[in-house]
Amino acid sequence: MGSVNLRGIRKAYGAVEVLHGIDLDVEEGEFAVLVGPSGCGKSTLLRSIAGLETISGGEISLAGKVINHLPPKRRDIAMVFQNYALYPHMTVAKNMGFSLRLSKESKSEIDRKVTDAAEILGLTELLDRYPKQLSGGQRQRVAMGRAIVRDPELFLFDEPLSNLDAKLRVQMRSEIKELHQRLKTTTIYVTHDQIEAMTMADKIVVMRGGHVEQIGSPLDLYDRPVNMFVAGFIGSPAMNFVPASVRDASVMTTSGAEIGTQEGVESVGEAIAGIRPEDLRLSDTGQEATVSLIEPTGSETQVTLRTMDGNLILTTRDRLDLDVGQAVHVMAAPGKTHLFDAKSETALKLRESA
Amino acid sequence: MNETPRPFYWTFITLCGLVIATYILFPVFWLFLASFKTRDELAQLPIAFWPKDPTIQAYRDLFDSGSQSSQLLNWPTLISNSFTVAVTSTIIVVVLGTFAGYAFARLKFPGRDLILGGLLVSRMFQGAALLLPTYRLMNMLNLQDSLIGLILLYSAFGLPFATWIIASSLREIPFELEESAMMDGASRLQSMVMVVLPLATPALITAAMWHFVGAWSEFAFASILLESNENKTVTIGLASFVELFTLEFQRVGAAATLVALPIMLVFFFGQRYFTRGLLAGAVKG
Ligand SMILES: Nc1ncnc2c1ncn2[C@@H]1O[C@H](COP(=O)(O)OP(=O)(O)OP(=O)(O)O)[C@@H](O)[C@H]1O
Numbered sequence: 001m002g003s004v005n006l007r008g009i010r011k012a013y014g015a016v017e018v019l020h021g022i023d024l025d026v027e028e029g030e031f032a033v034l035v036g037p038s039g040c041g042k043s044t045l046l047r048s049i050a051g052l053e054t055i056s057g058g059e060i061s062l063a064g065k066v067i068n069h070l071p072p073k074r075r076d077i078a079m080v081f082q083n084y085a086l087y088p089h090m091t092v093a094k095n096m097g098f099s100l101r102l103s104k105e106s107k108s109e110i111d112r113k114v115t116d117a118a119e120i121l122g123l124t125e126l127l128d129r130y131p132k133q134l135s136g137g138q139r140q141r142v143a144m145g146r147a148i149v150r151d152p153e154l155f156l157f158d159e160p161l162s163n164l165d166a167k168l169r170v171q172m173r174s175e176i177k178e179l180h181q182r183l184k185t186t187t188i189y190v191t192h193d194q195i196e197a198m199t200m201a202d203k204i205v206v207m208r209g210g211h212v213e214q215i216g217s218p219l220d221l222y223d224r225p226v227n228m229f230v231a232g233f234i235g236s237p238a239m240n241f242v243p244a245s246v247r248d249a250s251v252m253t254t255s256g257a258e259i260g261t262q263e264g265v266e267s268v269g270e271a272i273a274g275i276r277p278e279d280l281r282l283s284d285t286g287q288e289a290t291v292s293l294i295e296p297t298g299s300e301t302q303v304t305l306r307t308m309d310g311n312l313i314l315t316t317r318d319r320l321d322l323d324v325g326q327a328v329h330v331m332a333a334p335g336k337t338h339l340f341d342a343k344s345e346t347a348l349k350l351r352e353s354a
Numbered sequence: 355m356n357e358t359p360r361p362f363y364w365t366f367i368t369l370c371g372l373v374i375a376t377y378i379l380f381p382v383f384w385l386f387l388a389s390f391k392t393r394d395e396l397a398q399l400p401i402a403f404w405p406k407d408p409t410i411q412a413y414r415d416l417f418d419s420g421s422q423s424s425q426l427l428n429w430p431t432l433i434s435n436s437f438t439v440a441v442t443s444t445i446i447v448v449v450l451g452t453f454a455g456y457a458f459a460r461l462k463f464p465g466r467d468l469i470l471g472g473l474l475v476s477r478m479f480q481g482a483a484l485l486l487p488t489y490r491l492m493n494m495l496n497l498q499d500s501l502i503g504l505i506l507l508y509s510a511f512g513l514p515f516a517t518w519i520i521a522s523s524l525r526e527i528p529f530e531l532e533e534s535a536m537m538d539g540a541s542r543l544q545s546m547v548m549v550v551l552p553l554a555t556p557a558l559i560t561a562a563m564w565h566f567v568g569a570w571s572e573f574a575f576a577s578i579l580l581e582s583n584e585n586k587t588v589t590i591g592l593a594s595f596v597e598l599f600t601l602e603f604q605r606v607g608a609a610a611t612l613v614a615l616p617i618m619l620v621f622f623f624g625q626r627y628f629t630r631g632l633l634a635g636a637v638k639g
């Protein structure tokens with residue numbers, strides 16, 4: 001196991017640069033998740049670390065060694081592909097033992113490691129099957145088995161769960177997490193599913209357009225997003241954004257209604273207020289709104305509100321007595337309003353005292 | 355697609371197939387039956403379709419070193435020459451075609467698709483137009499009347515199509531499998547040999563069959579290049595045989611059957627790969 005250190009990674013396809021200088025440190029044993037919208041360069045970054053793409057600039061180190069110029073086979077990195085990439089002509093056991101066979105380990109050693117890994121992953125019964133005789137979830141496990149038998153320095157996963165149905169995805173999510181807690185192998189995991197990122201990561205890396213937007217723990221990113229992109233990307237349903245101004249810690253919408261209070265913010269004429277759906281409350285004063293949609297899920301209820309400043313989403317665990325079309329007032333819980341610069345979309349600094 | 359079965363359509367297609375097959379195969383079958391008849395039986399009129407008294411005398415005569423025919427044409431030598439030429443050139447074509455096909459399927463280089471298409475087109479130029487130039491070239495290289503010359507020639511003729519068919523089939527194999535193999539510690543060559551080639555077996559077998567059959571039955575180039583009796587191949591032998599033994603048709607039948615046998619065996623054992631291999635490039639899935 002080793003730490004990963006990326007310095008100024010650039011990658012261009014011809015004249016088009018898709019990674020614009022990525023800096024990232026993943027500690028030994030850490031589970032880092034790369035998230036971001038489609039096309040932002042997650043796979044490219046992962047494949048660059050794997051050695052499947054040659055980078056056009058920067059430095060990749062693994063366990064303190066620069067590995068830029070090593071071919072994939074000499075990097076000691078295992079990768080799980082989105083489509084699993086199992087060898088169709090080999091049994092499950094052969095698939096899992098392939099890397100060991102290449103590194104010339106003895107037959108008994110290969111058997112032992114494959115049996116051990118199969119046991120951890122619940123594949124013991126399936127060792128003699130061929131990939132086409134397996135379900136999606138089982139293939140996924142074989143792909144992971146192939147990675148863990150090697151005991152590499154680093155695991156890379158590229159959207160490994162995206163081909164599974166919702167239920168299986170949740171189950172495999174926990175399995176991968178448990179596996180990581182057991183093996184403690186440094187892991188970089190790519191997904192565009194922010195819930196996957198939140199639940200699995202020690203460290204989330206949010207990417208957009210070939211740049212890193214923010215790196216931090218899941219709750220860090222949730223509570224202190226550095227810009228509107230991260231704020232909107234992390235959390236579901238997404239954060240509400242409304243144009244606002246701030247005077248004496250009071251956040252006002254353009255219609256002049258108070259929508260929240262936030263200590264420690266300079267007064268500012270033009271800003272964007274961001275409020276998470278669960279921080280929005282029904283109140284006696286505040287922003288006027290009309291209930292336009294009520295969606296109970298059982299554990300909580302999601303309410304869509306129409307206001308003069310656009311739609312707002314509110315979620316609550318309380319049983320609300322509301323009707324569609326009803327007029328209400330809403331306001332953010334005190335201190336739960338995020339404020340962003342209207343132009344740069346970056347978070348406004350809070351004063352130290354706050 | 356229309357899902358309902360169309361019995362009339364399929365009956366019609368099957369009937370057409372049967373008619374065509376009979377039309378093509380009848381003379382062959384007749385020759386095959388003739389090889390089991392006696393000379394006298396063949397001289398009788400009207401000629402019976404089935405042999406009255408089946409005998410393998412005609413085959414014995416081919417291999418009987420004391421017989422009249424084997425003094426002129428030595429069948430064991432002819433067969434061994436043809437095997438040498440066909441098998442060796444097949445190995446050369448499949449091995450080189452595999453590496454070339456892999457390069458066409460996996461590497462990016464300028465003009466790749468143009469060259470690959472050109473390989474297919476080049477097949478259309480074979481034939482009579484090349485006979486004379488080839489003859490002079492072989493003379494210049496001092497390779498006339500030699501099996502090695504013929505092996506090189508057949509390999510050169512066979513390589514483009516083999517490369518094309520192998521390249522089209524390798525293109526269908528996801529590169530991700532090879533990336534996965536490289537992550538597992540495989541070199542490029544290991545990933546090709548251990549992951550790609552096993553999956554391309556139908557194409558390799560198709561290319562091998564195609565070339566073997568072509569080389570085994572090639573006549574024109576062999577006939578202008580080979581002169582001495584000990585270098586001749588079965589097709590030349592057969593042609594001389596027809597001239598020599600017009601009156602002993604049972605022997606011609608036996609010789610023709612013998613020459614056709616390896617081809618039949620190849621198709622019999624390789625058929626299921628053959629159709630798959632030919633379709634691999636055309637059909638997705
Ligand atoms: N081989 C290539 N040649 C040219 N451009 C490429 C190539 N591969 C990727 N790109 C471009 O690089 C950018 C990043 O692609 P990448 O696959 O890394 O995105 P991603 O974040 O993994 O997206 P997704 O979530 O859809 O998988 C995209 O704009 C893509 O079009």
Ligand SMILES: [Mg+2]
Pocket residue numbers: 042043044
């Ligand atoms: Mg991707």
